[in-house]
Amino acid sequence: MHTFRTRSIRAVTAVVAVGLIASGCASERGEDGDKGGAKDTFVFAGAGDPGSLDPALASDGETFRVTRQAFEALLEHESGGSKLTGGLAETWSSNPAGTVWTFNLRKNVTFHDGEKFDAAAVCANYDHWFNWKGTYQSSAVSYYWQTIMGGFAKNEDPETPKANYKSCTAKDENTAVIEVNEPSANLPGGFSLQALAIHSPKALKEYEKQDASAKGDAITYPKYSQEAGTVAGTGPYKIEKWNKGNKEVSLTRFDDYWGDKAKIKNLVFRTIDTEEGRRQALQAGDINGYDLVAPADVKTLEKEGYVVPTRDVFxxxxxxxxxxxxxxxxxxxxxxxxxxxxxxxxxxxxxxxxxxxxxxxxxxxxxxxxxxxxxxxxxxxxxxxxxxxxxxxxxxxxxxxxxxxxxxxxxxxxxxxxxxxxxxxxxxxxxxxxxxxxxxxxxxxxxxxxxxxxxxxxxxxxxxxxxxxxxxxxxxxxxxxxxxxxxxxxxxxxxxxxxxxxxxxxxxxxxxxxxxxxxxxxxxxxSPPAIAFGKNVNPPKVSPLTQENFAETSFK
Incomplete structure (x- = not known):
């Protein structure tokens, strides 16, 4: 993820982060993180703002760090590793040619807005992306769709790649079949991407009422993607608020989640764009963890008793x-x-x-x-x-x-x-x-x-x-x-x-x-990036793909 992609990052390859909510401020939490309701709130600092609450419109890790907690794809990666495993699909298979992919879906999964997850919902998402028009066809907006599935039902720019996506069929309520025109090294890995995570069909209908626009290099993203309230996934957390002024995104535990419930009720991501600022916030007790630890700070924090795991190089x-x-x-x-x-x-x-x-x-x-x-x-x-x-x-x-x-x-x-x-x-x-x-x-x-x-x-x-x-x-x-x-x-x-x-x-x-x-x-x-957590934190497994699942996090 872009780097790019950025796009990198192509880009890449979402540390986004966010801010304190009242129950998690340092004066209430205290040094041990067990006062003032802090056991209910985990505050994590990243290095940049997310670009969108709809991961389909993003290509950067800052965005995906946030959305990954709320949206799930058909496939995921094992916790802490890079091996593909079931996500919203329990199992999957392809024909010998690698052009027909069959997904056996999980049952009894509910979206944050109460909609039911099924094969029709899967196809609604893939067809939604395939039929994008206008600015949505810009590679800056639909980078990952174009990378994995090529172009659209009707390409508007001759430089847009030829569509490889062919169709999605709900074979029955719990079986979705996705066909592509040609085999690709991007599959099945592409089915695990946040940009292809599944949204509520009800939310998709609202998305389709809004357009993105562009003026020169500047992209104006649709309103639904810039404020909480419309987007709805199936993840262990649901997005409650994006306070851009305070550079923070707030999420709460989704109690109807199909899998293991999040151990902490509130999850807050705050942006602190300097390494020193993030370190000082952790040491002051203002946050419970942060990403991208300065190389010179790793040993210092470890000596002070903080948990500072290093990811594998990827x-x-x-x-x-x-x-x-x-x-x-x-x-x-x-x-x-x-x-x-x-x-x-x-x-x-x-x-x-x-x-x-x-x-x-x-x-x-x-x-x-x-x-x-x-x-x-x-x-x-x-x-x-x-x-x-x-x-x-x-x-x-x-x-x-x-x-x-x-x-x-x-x-x-x-x-x-x-x-x-x-x-x-x-x-x-x-x-x-x-x-x-x-x-x-x-x-x-x-x-x-x-x-x-x-x-x-x-x-x-x-x-x-x-x-x-x-x-x-x-x-x-x-x-x-x-x-x-x-x-x-x-x-x-x-x-x-x-x-x-x-x-x-x-x-x-x-x-x-x-x-x-x-x-x-x-x-x-x-390089092997390090991530830091408070002395009183049981951290999630760190991922070489930077795909940490914060629902695993708890306080000691």
Whole structure:
């Protein structure tokens, strides 16, 4: 999830967070968290605001952190891991060709608004997305639908991918059958995405009365997605309020939940956009946990008695290049020069937690398909200068966008990381024109639209398949990158169509080698993000996919 996607994050890959409600303030809770009703309220701080209460309109982890507690997909991942397991579908299967997917659904499941969950509800959701029109067809709005299912019933833009979704049929009340036109490496993993989580059919009818709109790179999202009251899922929590002024989202336990009930009644997500601010809030007792702990703070917090688990590595941080935003980037020598100019090892050493690694390709080495044979670009300022001269771009000026008011698992301190890379590029003779933008929605929308020549993004995997990384960006034309290269696209798509697991991994390795040769951007690093909890907290199992289930959380 985008990084991107952002989109990353493509983006990616929702820490959103939120705020205190009266029963959870520090003065009432006390140091041990057992006063003033605090046992009923868990406050978690993330690094950025969510973009939407409808996960179908999002592509970022800040949003999904919140919505995941309220919405469920057909498939999920095992708690704390990356293995697919049943979600709203207890079991699932496909035909040999991988084009017909049958889901045996859970019974006695109720939506937050009282509607009944059944196969007809599943099909209502998939058909709703398939029939989106207007701004909903923008890749900034419907990124995940387009990534997993292609285009729409009627594409309005020739750049929109061909639809792969064919139909959804309610075979009976508890059996839904989804058909696609061609097999895809995105399935069945795509059925686990928050962006394809199931909404109440009653809510969908209200959604369809409202439109999204766009002016330039700026997207105006529909009102229902920006305030609580309409959205309704089946999760252990239901969304009660989004107080944008206080940067907080409040959820309450859904007592009619079909599975294990949430252990804490109220869940509050608050946005605190600096690492220091989040740490100080935990130490002061204002919050019960937070994500994206500064690498330097991990050992300090552990010594003070806080619980600070570290997730397994499952992300990639990169500098993206938009060839449509700056034509000089169409020259391979320029892209190679930028890649040689950035000191990745220094970034890892100074900015990432222990266990961080410099990257050579657009997936971490924990994903099958990682290749040891990719072309590498060692840090070499003089070589970068030589390549720029060869390209006739010794006086290159380039815009470099970076996000504010956010921290991401792959990007602990965006401005600090930007300043280091800016200095590296300037040593190679490149004039960097900085552009700071608020993460959501400004930065995400602008990078998705390809408006930033250079930009920083990353990706935390949604599911464990190499295509979820390289296919996220390089399966076809993507505005974020602004290039068309048949050799790259063919290599990535060929890998996605291999059904034999060993053969697919080999094809992913080959695709990584083709991508590295083309050098569309700069893969920078992978890192193991840490998450912190109060001394009195029994935390949820931490997920390499950053898909923590806060219903598991309790106070000691």
């Amino acid at each position: 992300n990639i941080f990169y500098v993206g290049m938009s060839q449509s935003a700056n034509p000089a980037l169409k020259k391979p020598e320029v892209r190679q020069a930028i890649t040689h100019a950035i000191d990745r090892e220094n970034l890892v050493k100074t900015q990432l937690p222990e266990g961080g690694k410099a990257a050579t390709q657009f997936m971490p080495d924990t994903v099958a398909g990682y290749s040891d044979k990719v072309k590498t670009y060692a840090f070499d300022t003089e070589k970068a200068k030589g390549l720029l001269k060869k390209a006739g771009e010794e006086k290159l000026k380039i815009q470099f966008c970076y996000p504010t008011e956010v921290t991401r698992p792959y990007m602990p301190a965006p401005q600090d990381m930007f300043e280091l890379m800016k200095a590296d590029l300037e040593k190679a003779g490149i004039t960097v024109q900085p552009k700071a933008m608020k993460w959501a929605p400004d930065y995400l929308d602008a990078t998705e639209a390809g408006s930033c020549a250079l930009h920083m993004l990353g990706w935390t995997g949604d599911f464990n398949d190499g295509y979820n990384f390289i296919g996220t960006w390089f399966a076809g034309f993507d505005k974020q990158w602004g290039f068309k290269d048949k050799k790259v696209f063919d290599a990535v798509n060929a890998a996605s169509k291999v059904t034999d697991p060993a053969g697919r991994v080999a094809a992913y390795k080959k695709a990584n080698e083709v991508i590295a040769e083309y050098a569309p951007g700069v893969p920078i690093s992978s």
